[in-house]
Amino acid sequence: MSRTLVIAEHDGQNLNPSTAKCVSCATAVGHECDIIVMGSDIREIAEQAAAIGGVGKVIAVNAEPLGNPLAVNFAAEVVAIADDYSHIMGPSTTFGRDLMPQIAARLGVNQVSDIAAVEGTHHFKRPIYAGNAIVDVTAPDAVTVVATVRVASWKAAGNDGTASIEERTASTGPSDHTRYIGLQSGGGERPDLQTAARVISGGRALGSEENFELIYSLADLIGAGAGASRAAVDAGYVPNDMQVGQTGKIISPDLYIAFGISGAIQHVTGIKDAGTIVAVNKDAEAPIFEIADIGLAADLFTVIPEMKALLS
């Protein structure tokens, strides 16, 4: 049986675009693929999943305790149907990174993390060392392949699907050792970093939470998402969900503009897949200029107001 199961990510309302990207990766493997949607009251999300091109069927596991994405409960549902699949894939987002190794360990297999390219049914490429090396990984073909898909490397599959939806009841009760308390989301109304076509980021040089308004106002002017370096997050200028890089979000916008970011490897690894990288830094020797497509050695506090004037 050669068939891939993709695990849907959603927030209770909408399917996360990471799911359609995983379907692209699954399609590249060459097998037919199904999607499992887990949650409470998920009919609409299952329909969104069914509309993704190239999907065989959508398995909707609807149960109240699945309303919160606890890995322990989700893993149990996936493992319950794992026998039907040769490959199980989830996104390399925090959701997938939390969940997929649970599934792999329960199946007794190692996990391929961050698939960036598919070379064969069991042969993949993935980055290691913060993207400074690309390694060819071969998974044993006698056991299930469990993998995360590096979402920044994949385009979303089309929206022309008409998959059937199969409802399933939960196979096990929820765990009693782990309890979900709540989510405090930092993000405002701006485009999501992992899917935005344009992203404007600020670094330590911004100096304060108030000064980040400069970044936000420029971002809003051109409909961009707003990101940050770790230094800016650590300093408390912005919430953690804005961090771009090895340990934040790996993103692939068409346009990325970095203001006052030095270009540490841990940051750069998060933006290498961007179409065009622009850097504004007052230090002409800053390492960010080594990877920038367009560089401007200048003070961001003069450049941003000038850009706003020229663009509005």
Next chain:
Amino acid sequence: MKILVGIKRVVDYNVRIRVRSDGSGVDTDGVKMSINPFDEIALEEALRIREAGNAEEVIVVSLGGNECQQQLRTGLAMGADRAIQIDTAGRLQPLTIARAFLKLVEKEQPGLVILGKQAIDDDNSQTGQMLAALWDRPQATFASQVTLSDNQATVVREVDAGLETIEVDLPAVITVDLRLNEPRFVKLPDIMKAKRKPLDVIALDELGVTSENDLQFTHHAPPPVREKGIMVEDTAQLVAELKNRGLV
């Protein structure tokens, strides 16, 4: 309660690594090696829990060859009470590492196992979750705040959407993110003291753990390089260039 902390020896985060020209791996000869940065944070958290009176003993554990004793000694100098090296020659994969941790867990009966959220060499981000699954105990990954009370931990997790809070019963596995704490610096007298702290060596097969279903890493290559960009003189040129390329 005891706390087990995983410490991996990795290429220091400041090093610009080079891929060997024969594709066999990453050049580590003469390269500075350190404790995985996340594991320092894991250890710092364990020490703070002990110092607050919520744990009696902090044990640092590393799987690797004798060279990883260096990182274990640093962990002891930071304040861990004892160290265990699980001696193994090969480059182990997370499932095997998680299985080895499970054996230690059975032996030591810790209330918490604290690991890094990822090792910065292989960027796997798997070991803690795998251990939690095998042990059938809770996992709280990517922790940026840990509060202990009544045999449970309230953990704030850094997730893509923001900060998520969960509550787990102990024993549990926690994997830590960068903003959990700032690790202390090691002082010279502590390095001397650390030399007298116990460091046990156990062979991997003594634990009854063997690798299976390993992935094969067949070839390593440097990443594709981006083409050299241009420098512009001022904001007007920058905006003109962006418009030219149809980006704004």
